[in-house]
Amino acid sequence: MANDTFLRACRREPVDYTPVWLMRQAGRYLKEYMEIRKNHPFLEMCKTPELACEVTLQPVRRFELDAAIIFADILLPLEGMGVKFGFAKNEGPYIEKPIRERSQIDAIRIINPEEDVPYLLSALKMVKAELNGKVPLIGFCGAPFTLASYMIEGGGSRNYIHTKKLIYSDPGAWKAFMEKICAVLAVYLNAQIEAGAQALQVFDSWVGCLGPAEYKEFVLPYTKKVIESVGSRVPVINFSTNTGPYIDLVSEAGGDVVSEDWRIRLDTAWEKIGHDRAIQGNLDPGVLFGPASAIREKAKEVLDMAGGRPGHIFNLGHGIILGTPVDSVRVLVDSVHELSGAE
């Protein structure tokens, strides 16, 4: 592999410079992405390996990124589970029949990745071949909480009241739901490894709507189970946002790497996670709307908090925001490399 800096950092091995990749690095801020997107609905892009492969590679061609992440969506496994969903034009995803009853939970099927997401596995193989060892390839899934709350709320949510209602009024049903999702994700993630993923990120993008007691009882055991289902086959990144106050609990759920958002200082976060684990993050994606000088300065702040310790993967605290200037991304990637010692 020409550049294994990212994988070495996941394992806290010494590296020549801090590796960087960006959540949603393949996306609408790139004109070459929009060129394809204008002719293909989002879901069609996910389901057409040639298109998914192409957009996965676009940012890796344009910037000196240290990893590629497969172009896909956290909802892809739902179809095989028997939970129909779609994407409204210019809006977010929606679930046709939100899951609110125990009987719906019991009806959920465990997927067979080869039959249910063959396009994803093909895309991974195709990207892996195309990359030809240039940089590692990351696969991913939504964490059990984030997937469950999507299915319960029926789409994006502000207050997650249906999810919380289920947790408080029928904890048994909630736990049965989480177990089902764990079983799905175990096969989903392992199939991604077999198709070529060299690292995996588990996205718990929405779990920060909960407090620590709820996280501990209703989330932690399940995220832990998903991460354990990968064993030590490839490094796993445990990602969440808005969980800074209970990052110790998030960290207990496992992962070779813990990823946090910008609300918590990276040095404080790393101390709480423990220096025997790697850390990912944690620049505010909003910084990319500032001038180059601010981007460079804020990147330096993050690197300084990491203190040159092995096991830091530079990333944003959340995905690239629509409208982010392409030049800002270049400035960030290059600054991280230069400031951390790349030649």
Add this chain to the structure above:
Amino acid sequence: MANDTFLRACRREPVDYTPVWLMRQAGRYLKEYMEIRKNHPFLEMCKTPELACEVTLQPVRRFELDAAIIFADILLPLEGMGVKFGFAKNEGPYIEKPIRERSQIDAIRIINPEEDVPYLLSALKMVKAELNGKVPLIGFCGAPFTLASYMIEGGGSRNYIHTKKLIYSDPGAWKAFMEKICAVLAVYLNAQIEAGAQALQVFDSWVGCLGPAEYKEFVLPYTKKVIESVGSRVPVINFSTNTGPYIDLVSEAGGDVVSEDWRIRLDTAWEKIGHDRAIQGNLDPGVLFGPASAIREKAKEVLDMAGGRPGHIFNLGHGIILGTPVDSVRVLVDSVHELSGAE
């Protein structure tokens, strides 16, 4: 005053039981509120002292709350500042011309409360007379950051990119903007005290989109200035959400009482704030969608974390959510009183 438990708790004096009030306790979850609301647009209600007075009193009549909070909106001072806004039907507020240029900031006027918000001052006097010492009356304002970001974004926002762009690209303009808002809020809050407010809450509802370094440089000095402008005339509650990881900085901004959301344990939060300050919170408003048993249990968890120490005001971590069952509110208020020793 018949019941000054809330004010005593603000000053960390001994109380017979833990006082409780709820953010957005006057609102759409009450049918008597909707009865009035259906005939009057929201802003008209704010601007008609009789209506504002009536809806302020509604929850205090229905539940055994330990404080009333004036029915108003954080945007009310904007009109006098020369920043026009409105409320879209069934949607949030919008600013007619979002503030994005230095010249717009320089054009902002310092308000004269007697001329610019006479209706608010009348409503406060009316409520104070009607309450007749039953419970204390709380006035409030939006914190400088939350008001500035409203004016910059032009309404609700997901990523606050215009706000962050201004902070990073023209910090001088940002600081001038914050100074203007501080000057407005100083007169706005003091006028509320003169009209009868016995405590004040400063709502920094949106500041949790920032990280700690930005909070420290671009927010803290201004929130501090606003709180200091009240002097020791009445207790001030410093409210924010999503700031758990840097609650130490939030606390530095001042306030007799610091209010936090449910993402941080109340005992941890109080330790970081310091036990020489009072604390408010911090139940997840989502709990009110659960059964009575869960509401009672979660209320007990919060009270246990407060440990019976003087200076705890029970509240939600954020406002009551639309659709909250009225019975849940009663269960909560009564549980807090019973579990904390009321007879």
